[in-house]
Amino acid sequence: xxxRPGVGSPWRSPAGLGSVALLIIDMQVDFCAPGGWVDQLxxxxxxxxxxxxPIRRVLxxxxxxxxxxIHTREGHAPGLGDLHRNKQWRTRVHGLGxxxxxxxxxxxxxGEPGWQIVPELAPxxxxxxxxxxxxxxxxxxxxxxxxxxxxxxxxxxxxVTSDCCVQSTLREASELGYDxxxxxxxxxxxxxxNHDGMLDLLSAWGGRFGTVRKAADxxxxxxxxxxxxx
Amino acid sequence: xxxxxxxxxxxxxxxxxxxxxxxxxxxxxxxxxxVDVQQDLVSAVADDALLDTMEAVIDAARRSGLPVIFSLRTxxxxxxxxxxxxxxxxxxxxxxxxxGAALARPPWRTPSDDLVERSAWxxxxxxxxxxxxARRGIRNLILIGLTTDGAVHASMRKANxxxxxxxxxxxxxxxxxxxxxxxxxxxxxxxxxxFGTTAMAHQLLRAxxxx
Numbered sequence: 001x002x003x004r005p006g007v008g009s010p011w012r013s014p015a016g017l018g019s020v021a022l023l024i025i026d027m028q029v030d031f032c033a034p035g036g037w038v039d040q041l042x043x044x045x046x047x048x049x050x051x052x053x054p055i056r057r058v059l060x061x062x063x064x065x066x067x068x069x070i071h072t073r074e075g076h077a078p079g080l081g082d083l084h085r086n087k088q089w090r091t092r093v094h095g096l097g098x099x100x101x102x103x104x105x106x107x108x109x110x111g112e113p114g115w116q117i118v119p120e121l122a123p124x125x126x127x128x129x130x131x132x133x134x135x136x137x138x139x140x141x142x143x144x145x146x147x148x149x150x151x152x153x154x155x156x157x158x159x160v161t162s163d164c165c166v167q168s169t170l171r172e173a174s175e176l177g178y179d180x181x182x183x184x185x186x187x188x189x190x191x192x193x194n195h196d197g198m199l200d201l202l203s204a205w206g207g208r209f210g211t212v213r214k215a216a217d218x219x220x221x222x223x224x225x226x227x228x229x230x
Numbered sequence: 231x232x233x234x235x236x237x238x239x240x241x242x243x244x245x246x247x248x249x250x251x252x253x254x255x256x257x258x259x260x261x262x263x264x265v266d267v268q269q270d271l272v273s274a275v276a277d278d279a280l281l282d283t284m285e286a287v288i289d290a291a292r293r294s295g296l297p298v299i300f301s302l303r304t305x306x307x308x309x310x311x312x313x314x315x316x317x318x319x320x321x322x323x324x325x326x327x328x329x330g331a332a333l334a335r336p337p338w339r340t341p342s343d344d345l346v347e348r349s350a351w352x353x354x355x356x357x358x359x360x361x362x363x364a365r366r367g368i369r370n371l372i373l374i375g376l377t378t379d380g381a382v383h384a385s386m387r388k389a390n391x392x393x394x395x396x397x398x399x400x401x402x403x404x405x406x407x408x409x410x411x412x413x414x415x416x417x418x419x420x421x422x423x424x425f426g427t428t429a430m431a432h433q434l435l436r437a438x439x440x441x
Binding site for chain 2: 012084085086087089090091093134135136139140163164168171174175190191193194197198200201204205206208209
């Protein structure tokens with residue numbers, strides 16, 4: 001079977017295995033695992049954890065197809081020189097903010113146990129790691145340069161949280177001219193209403209900031225590409 | 231001009247916390263950004279009541295000495311036509327210089343007000359807005375305009391990542407779909423203000439000195 005470019009493509013434009021990158025955003029212990037920051041604050045990690053299994057499946061498919069994989073980690077330098085005062089102040093409202101010592105080290109500080117990517121999604125040596133101080137993965141990072149250096153034009157976006165870092169990254173990717181695809185069943189927010197509302201907003205009119213699909217749409221496309229090459 | 235010492239104004243009774251976070255703001259370090267209040271977009275999503283509220287905010291800001299900055303979203307004449315599948319009213323960017331691209335109420339803007347123009351969603355992308363704010367020592371940014379979930383949020387989230395302390399005036403902006411406006415308010419306020427705070431126009435006016 002020959003996959004015709006553009007047919008069944010989950011993006012707006014035709015894509016090939018060499019033009020696509022999978023972006024896994026902030027799947028860190030602090031957001032998604034017992035004992036991490038969100039858990040220590042007494043908030044539920046049920047939703048953020050729920051993204052792990054679907055992302056793991058997409059990651060396996062991406063690795064099998066040999067496409068570029070990029071992991072982001074939200075975090076700050078130990079000296080907190082890259083942490084805006086208002087951001088730090090806001091996170092301290094419940095007594096444990098960014099940079100403060102918690103049960104799994106200092107919250108969202110690079111190198112600390114809570115800052116690590118959850119073991120289920122552990123990066124491989126060949127995969128790209130982007131450490132970001134902001135919500136948008138392009139802000140103050142070399143993500144754009146690295147994508148362009150590899151000729152990446154199409155992004156597949158997954159991770160947490162859908163209402164914050166994921167949607168910020170999707171929007172900026174679209175602004176920068178990437179054909180961005182959000183996998184709706186591979187992202188999550190702490191609160192259901194914010195997740196559902198954000199997906200609705202992002203999906204409206206066919207997607208103003210990129211397309212929104214399910215994981216199966218992407219893996220079906222991957223399979224078709226691999227068949228065409230075999 | 232940060233070499234002037236101005237008394238700080240009272241905080242704005244915003245959600246989820248009184249704005250700004252450090253309770254310090256004045257005409258020396260704050261500004262109002264009026265996002266994309268242009269004819270085409272106004273026809274699609276705004277009514278006179280909304281424009282009147284925006285005008286009240288602009289007037290109060292001006293009387294208080296706050297810098298007022300306007301953004302326009304346009305695409306160059308001769309650019310490729312918009313893709314036909316981009317049908318969202320706030321995705322159809324007007325051509326620069328056409329009547330649909332013009333400010334809906336031209337008297338709002340005085341010649342000395344900064345104006346930034348771009349085709350991107352965010353008023354920062356492809357403009358020198360960040361430089362203009364930095365040059366004036368602006369730390370606090372108030373946002374009104376169109377659309378809440380489009381260019382306003384795009385600009386606010388960019389400003390927030392840059393460390394600006396942002397306030398969204400919830401009845402001085404609007405979305406094509408009201409539910410999307412509410413989603414942005416909810417998401418902005420979550421986590422003790424992921425992107426900043428929100429307040430009603432009357433709450434802002436109460437804190438401004440000359441209103």
